[in-house]
Amino acid sequence: MEKLKSHFQFPNGSLIEYDVNAPKDKWVIKRVDEITMDSAYDSWPLIDGEF
DSSP states (O other), X not given: OGGGGTEEEOTTSOEEEEOTTXXXXXXXXXXETTEEOOOOXXXXXXXXXXX
16 A cells, blocks of 8 residues: 555545655645645644633
8 A cells, every 4th residue: 555655535535645754843744635734833823712
C-alpha cells in the first residue's frame, strides 16, 4: 500500500493528502480535497471556551 504513505481517499470521494515525514513542528495533513491546510500548527489560535 505505497499510496497510503501520501494520501487517502474516502469511499465518498474526499481526498486527504499528508506528509508522514513532516518536520516535528508541522501538521502532517497538507491538503483536503485540493484545499491547502495551514501546517504551522504552532501559529494556530488556542482553544477557548467551556468544554
